[in-house]
Structure formats: C-alpha cells, structure tokens
Amino acid sequence: MTDTAYDFDLFVIGAGSGGVRASRIAAGYGARVAVAEEYRIGGTCVIRGCVPKKLLVYGSHFAEELQDAANYGWTVEKMTFDWPTLRNAVAKDVDRLNTAYTNTLDNNKVEHFLERATITGPHGxxxxxxxxxxxxxxxVATGAWPVVPxxxxxxxxxxxxxxxxxxxxxxxxVIAGAGYIALEFAGIFNALGSHVTVVNRSETILRGYDAALRDRLLQITMARGIEYKFNCGIERVEKQADGSLHVFMKGQDDPIHADTLLVATGRRPKTDGLGLENADxxxxxxxxxxxDDEARTSCPSIYAVGDVTNRVQLTPVAIREGQAFADRVFGGKTAxxxxxxxxxxxxxxxxxASVGLTEAQAREKFGSNVKVYTSDFRPMKNVFAHRPERGLYKLVVxxxxxxxxxxxxxxxEAPEVLQAVAIAVKAGLTKADFDATVALHPSMAEELVLMR
Incomplete structure (x- = not known):
C-alpha cells in the first residue's frame, strides 16, 4: 500500500467535510495520510456555514415559540433577547466541533498541518x-468562498x-442576493427583530426550486415584514459617521439605511493561489x-472533491465524494x-425542502405526461397559534x-419530513405506493399519502 518514494501516500489540501472523510477512510486502508488546513479543521459547513447557521435558526425560532406559548397555557414575562449570548454559544459549539474533527484525524493517525498548502507539481x-x-x-478539497460583487x-x-x-x-x-444563504439569514434577523431588506438583481428567489414553493415563501416572508427589492443591484455604499451605512441601488436616488450589509450573492470554488498551474x-x-467521474483532474495523480469542483455544493455530496475517492484509490473498490x-x-x-424534478423540469422532460398533486393546508401548530400561514406539499408524477x-x-419541519420522502423518490416508488401507505395521524407528513 505505501510507497516509500514519497513522504505520504495521500496529501489532502483542505480539512472540510470531504477532505476529512477521504483522509480517515484512506488511512483506514493503511495509507500514510496528511492534511493541510489554513484555518480550522471542519471546513465551511462546521466552522462558518450550515452548522452554526442552523443554530442561529434554532435560536431565532424562540421568538415565535415564546409568543405562541400563551395559547398553550404558559406565562412568559419580561421576554428579552441577548445577541452576544446566542453568538457566543454558537461559537462555543463550533469550538467543540473543531476539536471533534481534529480528534477524528488524530484517532485515525492522519497527520495535520494548520497552515496553507500549495501544489508545486504532480506530487509536490x-x-x-x-x-x-x-x-x-x-x-484538493478546499471548498468554495463567498463572492462579493x-x-x-x-x-x-x-x-x-x-x-x-x-x-x-x-x-x-440589507441582504444582497436571494439564494438559500440570503433567505436563511433574512429569516434569522427578521425573527430576532431586525428590519430586513432583501435586494436582488433578478425577480426570482431561490432559483432552481419549484415555483410554487418560491411563491409561497415570498408571500409568507413579506407578511412577516421582510422587504424585497427586485431587479436592482448595489451601486455604492457610504459609511456614515455613526457607523451606519447608506446603500445606494442602481436606478434609485434614495439610499437604503442600514446597520449591516450582508452580501450573499453566491460562492466561487476556492482555487486561487493553489498552484494548480504547476501541475497543468x-x-x-x-x-x-x-x-472526471472518478474525481481525477487533468493531472493523473491529483484529484478533487466537494465544492471546489462546483458539481453540487452540498456537504453530504462532498462527504460521499470523499468516501468514494478513498474507496476507489486506496480500498480497491468500485465506488x-x-x-x-x-x-x-x-x-x-x-x-x-425538495428532491427530484420540479414541475417545470418534469414538463420540459416529459411534456404533457405529468401529473401534479398538491396539498395546501394550515398546519395544526399554526391553527392553535392563530397564525394564517399555510403549508404546501407537492408531488410531481x-x-x-x-x-x-x-x-x-x-x-x-419540512426538511425533517423530506429525508424519508427522498428515499421513496430515489427508489422510484409510484404514487400508488404513496396512496397505499397508511397515514400517520395527526401529522403534517400524512398529507403526502392523502393527495388524490
């Protein structure tokens, strides 16, 4: 397995989800493995992405839950919110995960260097x-980086x-962009009491998701107080003496007054300065x-997985790619x-949450041979809380x-429901299979087997 002509059998640049998975699996096959990470072990998702962001989402939910508590017989007095407490708690958990990921490398005898690494040649x-x-x-598993226009x-x-x-x-x-990062932070800040304005260069939010879900989310978030300005981009930003910002939009004379401008207009593969040209x-x-399909670059000895390849920028995909890479290259498996x-x-x-084809994609592929089933309902939780917001479930068949x-x-809880549904869609189950399944009552998920 080992080749003493080299210092290591595998050197991984980037200790995110994909890089860590590939490292420990390869080491498990007996390879001598090292990882270089210039910031903190864990990568975007763990350190500055989906995990800390989800914790902020959980924290922001209490604003609604505490308001609804009275309907369930609870008395909540002197309700206040302290941002530093939430921020510091999230940071503490990120520290915990950073340690856990580091321990994973140590436990699998993967050497790690906390510094930037660049490529000097096919093996250097x-x-x-x-x-x-x-x-x-x-x-190479260096991920992606936010783009600032x-x-x-x-x-x-x-x-x-x-x-x-x-x-x-x-x-x-003010949040520039209308993708998933922009709208997740819009929801967080809105729930915590900030006035949120989303500005977007087009008139579409969440491009790539089903139109019915996008429309429903837009309606609900507007009703919650989030403002949208479509078909406009940022022209300039002026910082005022008190630290606030004047955000000027193209084609508009009056600026938007803000305390924070968050740019969430996309992420670009992090390849600058890696020395990739040294290996062609x-x-x-x-x-x-x-x-290629086996994660190999144009240099036969160098591979890449995760967001840096810009195939699908999702953490579970990077993990799958890292696992498959190690299984193939060091485990001799077909993966x-x-x-x-x-x-x-x-x-x-x-x-x-979504899986599979949207209605538009299905009609483009199958023409008129597409049936759409929907359930437009008011969740029990919202009824009891006197909230008019309605859920929408949709099956494309x-x-x-x-x-x-x-x-x-x-x-x-749509994401929690969808994971099980994704198994059914991946398995190729039919609408009849859904219909033949007994409903789980009372639940929102039962709507998936009651559509006729």
Missing amino acids: IRLASGRELTAKVIL EFEGAEHAITSNEVFDLETLPKRV IALGEHGEIKV SVHYDCIPSAVFSQPPL DAQTDRVLGAHLIGP
Missing part, C-alpha cells in the same frame, strides 16, 4: 512555512463568513477544478456517486408510469 506540496513535501496522490464601498459589507462575529444585533439589515490542472469557467435525486433544504422561516419524479414541501 509546499507549506506556508516553506516545508516541501511529496505525495503519491494529492486530493465589485461596487464602491464593498469593503463595508460582510459575507456569511463574518456574520457569526457581529458584536451587536443590527437593527437594520484544468479549470472551468467559474474557476472550478474539472474532474461512484450518483447525483440524481439529491435532497436539499432551505432553512428559511418557514423552511422548504410521471403520468405514464405513475412514478413520483419529485417532492416539494414548505411548512414547519
């Missing part, structure tokens, strides 16, 4: 300290990297590393990653085979 690596190393195989005063904006470190809760937040590694138009029927969720308020092509949900 240089650490920031100047140390030169060699590896039979190199894996060019405009005057852009230095006054923050991204999803810095939002977790805000000293105080801003009273007025081909890049795509967005800076992503081009790879592949399937990119169809990948479930995804947006932890907006309310959250939404192939009319000829009766196979369920896609499932799309918006409402309380």
Whole structure:
C-alpha cells in the first residue's frame, strides 16, 4: 500500500467535510495520510456555514415559540433577547466541533498541518512555512468562498463568513442576493427583530426550486415584514459617521439605511493561489477544478472533491465524494456517486425542502405526461397559534408510469419530513405506493399519502 518514494501516500489540501472523510477512510486502508488546513479543521459547513447557521435558526425560532406559548397555557414575562449570548454559544459549539474533527484525524493517525498548502507539481506540496513535501496522490478539497460583487464601498459589507462575529444585533439589515444563504439569514434577523431588506438583481428567489414553493415563501416572508427589492443591484455604499451605512441601488436616488450589509450573492470554488498551474490542472469557467467521474483532474495523480469542483455544493455530496475517492484509490473498490435525486433544504422561516424534478423540469422532460398533486393546508401548530400561514406539499408524477419524479414541501419541519420522502423518490416508488401507505395521524407528513 505505501510507497516509500514519497513522504505520504495521500496529501489532502483542505480539512472540510470531504477532505476529512477521504483522509480517515484512506488511512483506514493503511495509507500514510496528511492534511493541510489554513484555518480550522471542519471546513465551511462546521466552522462558518450550515452548522452554526442552523443554530442561529434554532435560536431565532424562540421568538415565535415564546409568543405562541400563551395559547398553550404558559406565562412568559419580561421576554428579552441577548445577541452576544446566542453568538457566543454558537461559537462555543463550533469550538467543540473543531476539536471533534481534529480528534477524528488524530484517532485515525492522519497527520495535520494548520497552515496553507500549495501544489508545486504532480506530487509536490509546499507549506506556508516553506516545508516541501511529496505525495503519491494529492486530493484538493478546499471548498468554495463567498463572492462579493465589485461596487464602491464593498469593503463595508460582510459575507456569511463574518456574520457569526457581529458584536451587536443590527437593527437594520440589507441582504444582497436571494439564494438559500440570503433567505436563511433574512429569516434569522427578521425573527430576532431586525428590519430586513432583501435586494436582488433578478425577480426570482431561490432559483432552481419549484415555483410554487418560491411563491409561497415570498408571500409568507413579506407578511412577516421582510422587504424585497427586485431587479436592482448595489451601486455604492457610504459609511456614515455613526457607523451606519447608506446603500445606494442602481436606478434609485434614495439610499437604503442600514446597520449591516450582508452580501450573499453566491460562492466561487476556492482555487486561487493553489498552484494548480504547476501541475497543468484544468479549470472551468467559474474557476472550478474539472474532474472526471472518478474525481481525477487533468493531472493523473491529483484529484478533487466537494465544492471546489462546483458539481453540487452540498456537504453530504462532498462527504460521499470523499468516501468514494478513498474507496476507489486506496480500498480497491468500485465506488461512484450518483447525483440524481439529491435532497436539499432551505432553512428559511418557514423552511422548504425538495428532491427530484420540479414541475417545470418534469414538463420540459416529459411534456404533457405529468401529473401534479398538491396539498395546501394550515398546519395544526399554526391553527392553535392563530397564525394564517399555510403549508404546501407537492408531488410531481410521471403520468405514464405513475412514478413520483419529485417532492416539494414548505411548512414547519419540512426538511425533517423530506429525508424519508427522498428515499421513496430515489427508489422510484409510484404514487400508488404513496396512496397505499397508511397515514400517520395527526401529522403534517400524512398529507403526502392523502393527495388524490
């Protein structure tokens, strides 16, 4: 297994979800493995992404839960919120996870270097300290990085990297972008009491999700007080003497007054300065590393997994890719990653979740041979809380085979419900299979087997 001509059998650049999984699996096969990470072990998801963001979502939910408590017989007096308490608790849990991921590497005898690494050739690596190393195989798993458009005063904006470190809760937040990161933070700040304005260059939110869910989320969030400004981009930002911001939009004379400008307009593969040119590694138009079905780059000894390849920017996908890579290269197994029927969720308020084809995608592929079933309902929780918000569940079905092509949900706990549904859609079950399943009552999930 080992090749003494090199310092390591595998050197991984980037200790995120994909890199850590690949490292420990390869080490389990007996490979000598090392990882370099320039910031903290755990990567975007654990350190500055989905995990701390989900904790903020949980924290923000208490605003609604405490308001509803009276309907359940509870008396809550002097309800107040302290941002530093939540922020620090989230940071503490990130520290815990950073330690846990580090221990995972240690327990699997993976050597790790807390410094930047660059590629010097097909088998060469240089650490920031100047140390030169060699590896039979190199894996790039550096992830992606927030994109900040060019405009005057852009230095006054923050991204999803810095939002977790805000000293105080801003009273007025402008969020540029309308993808999942933008709308998740819009929901968080709105629930915590900030006035939120979402500005977007187009008129579409959550591009790629089913139109019915996008429309429902837009209606509900507007009713909750989130303002939207569509078809406009940021022209410039001026910082005032008191630290506040004036955000000027293209084509509009009056600025939006804000305390914080959060730019969430997309993420770009993090390939700059990695030395990829030293190994003739081909890049795509967005800076992503081009790879084949086995995660191999244009250099036979160098592979890449995760967001840096820009295939599907989701943590579970990076983990699957890292596992498959290690199984193939060091375990001698036949392993592949399937990119169809990948479930995804947006932890907006309310959250939404999807798997499979949207109605538009299905009609483009199957024409008129598509049936759509929906359940538009008011969740019991909302009825008791006197909230008018309605949930929407939607199944997209192939009319000829009766196979369920896609499932799309918006409402309380939609992501938790969808994981099980994703198994059914991935397995190719039919609408008749859904109908033949006894409903679990009373639950929102039972709507999935009651659509006729």
